[in-house]
Amino acid sequence: MLSLKDQEQFPSESEVIEYKAEFNEKCKREIAALLNGGQTAYIYFGIDDNRRLNRLFFNMERHKVEEQLSHWLSSGIYYPSPIGLVKAKLENDIFCIEVNPGPSKPYFLDGRAYVRNGSESVKASSEKLTKMIFSQKLDTFDISESPVQELNFDTIKDIFKKQKLDYKPKALGFFSKDNKYTNAAFLFSDQNTFSVKVAIFDGKTVDRFKDRREFVGSLPKQIDEVLTYVNLNNALSAEITGKGQRDEKRSYPKVAIREAFVNAIVHRSYFSRSPIQIEIFDDRLTIMSPGPLPGGMMLKSVLNGQTFPRNPQIVKTLHKLKYIEDYGTGIRRILSSYEEEEVHPNFDAQEDFVKVAFPNLNYKEKTSEVEVIKPDISGLGEDSLGIPDNWRQVIAYLGTHPYITRPVVELLLDTKDSQANKNLKDMVDSKILKKIGSGPATRYVLINNLSS
Numbered sequence: 001m002l003s004l005k006d007q008e009q010f011p012s013e014s015e016v017i018e019y020k021a022e023f024n025e026k027c028k029r030e031i032a033a034l035l036n037g038g039q040t041a042y043i044y045f046g047i048d049d050n051r052r053l054n055r056l057f058f059n060m061e062r063h064k065v066e067e068q069l070s071h072w073l074s075s076g077i078y079y080p081s082p083i084g085l086v087k088a089k090l091e092n093d094i095f096c097i098e099v100n101p102g103p104s105k106p107y108f109l110d111g112r113a114y115v116r117n118g119s120e121s122v123k124a125s126s127e128k129l130t131k132m133i134f135s136q137k138l139d140t141f142d143i144s145e146s147p148v149q150e151l152n153f154d155t156i157k158d159i160f161k162k163q164k165l166d167y168k169p170k171a172l173g174f175f176s177k178d179n180k181y182t183n184a185a186f187l188f189s190d191q192n193t194f195s196v197k198v199a200i201f202d203g204k205t206v207d208r209f210k211d212r213r214e215f216v217g218s219l220p221k222q223i224d225e226v227l228t229y230v231n232l233n234n235a236l237s238a239e240i241t242g243k244g245q246r247d248e249k250r251s252y253p254k255v256a257i258r259e260a261f262v263n264a265i266v267h268r269s270y271f272s273r274s275p276i277q278i279e280i281f282d283d284r285l286t287i288m289s290p291g292p293l294p295g296g297m298m299l300k301s302v303l304n305g306q307t308f309p310r311n312p313q314i315v316k317t318l319h320k321l322k323y324i325e326d327y328g329t330g331i332r333r334i335l336s337s338y339e340e341e342e343v344h345p346n347f348d349a350q351e352d353f354v355k356v357a358f359p360n361l362n363y364k365e366k367t368s369e370v371e372v373i374k375p376d377i378s379g380l381g382e383d384s385l386g387i388p389d390n391w392r393q394v395i396a397y398l399g400t401h402p403y404i405t406r407p408v409v410e411l412l413l414d415t416k417d418s419q420a421n422k423n424l425k426d427m428v429d430s431k432i433l434k435k436i437g438s439g440p441a442t443r444y445v446l447i448n449n450l451s452s
Helices: 004-009 027-035 059-074 126-134 154-162 183-188 219-232 254-267 299-303 312-320 330-337 363-367 389-398 406-413 417-429
Strands: 017-020 041-045 086-089 096-099 112-117 120-123 196-201 209-215 236-239 247-250 276-280 284-290 346-349 353-359 370-372 433-436 443-446
Touching (some): 017 027, 027 041, 027 112, 027 120, 183 219, 183 312, 209 219, 219 254, 254 276, 254 312, 254 353, 299 330, 299 346, 389 406, 406 417, 417 433, 417 443
Parallel strands (some): 017 041
Antiparallel strands (some): 041 096, 086 096, 196 209, 236 247, 236 370, 276 284, 284 353, 346 353, 433 443
């Protein structure tokens, strides 16, 4: 660390030394670049580009800088959180900021990563970014302190309670050594902002949207809601074959979608703020998760069943809650679900994403004799006979699905649980639906003869 005795010959700016005449907004980028460095670095204030000391920062001004710096670090503009890595050195005679290289590289400022190139802070190239991602320790995100500390866990507690399991947050890795919430805790909290985006398109291109949704919140909640929504759009078709019974087939094997999506939740890079993206076209369904394969793994190894968990605390918690059955078996279940089909999933692993594309098993049958199962609603008449539009949506859904549940009705009608329950009760009372089971296992089926 430099001091006044060095002012006759200050060293040149370098990858660990930056001079600033004043503290200003430009310092944000210097901090971001130094976080991605390999050594402790310093930004010195009151020194101009010619390495001359122009002025000293006195106590009141130093404390103002410290306060502004603290605001920057806690505001979320840096990601992952660099709290504890960047400090104002109030006691040094030449006022400076100390920046320690972070363990969770790459660090981003407003979504962009910077590095030092000699004496300059520049945007990181894609090659440099990939190298930093590959060098990450796989558990650093899980165990790092969350930038958000005001968290609640109503959803995850309720899931533990329903499964008759003890909720022990420390055992789940929700607390750091300093007794602060970790990023693992954040992901399972109700405040989790890492999202999943689902888009449904009309046709085989992205030209026309049918619908789109974004899901946030605790990871188990996202899994449940996304799979429910995707299954709403996973049609059941039947082919008349001349046999005594027709052959029924989903557009996409439910087990394949479940395994691929849970894999995306578990193994994505949470160092990236990009969402998981699910896109449904007429001929395919794709799931894309941010980040490369963990630990420099090759795609061939993954397809052969090799596993290398990027987020071990997430794996541990979801396994305990039975969202994951056995480690390393998901890909094999996906491949097995297409084993007897003429078409198969396509996997693609790049430097910044992993993507799987599932072919629609019913798409090629559109020109053959395919019957989409529909209920007999001829006896219902038109709207004038008092059948509400939302009831018709439920009936249409049951035309391609064997049963419906209250959470599905919530998504289908975009309504709250109380209104969904009312609709279902009214339809049961009107002899349109029949209620089967009770509690969480409750299902509703369509009464065959609607006109009676």
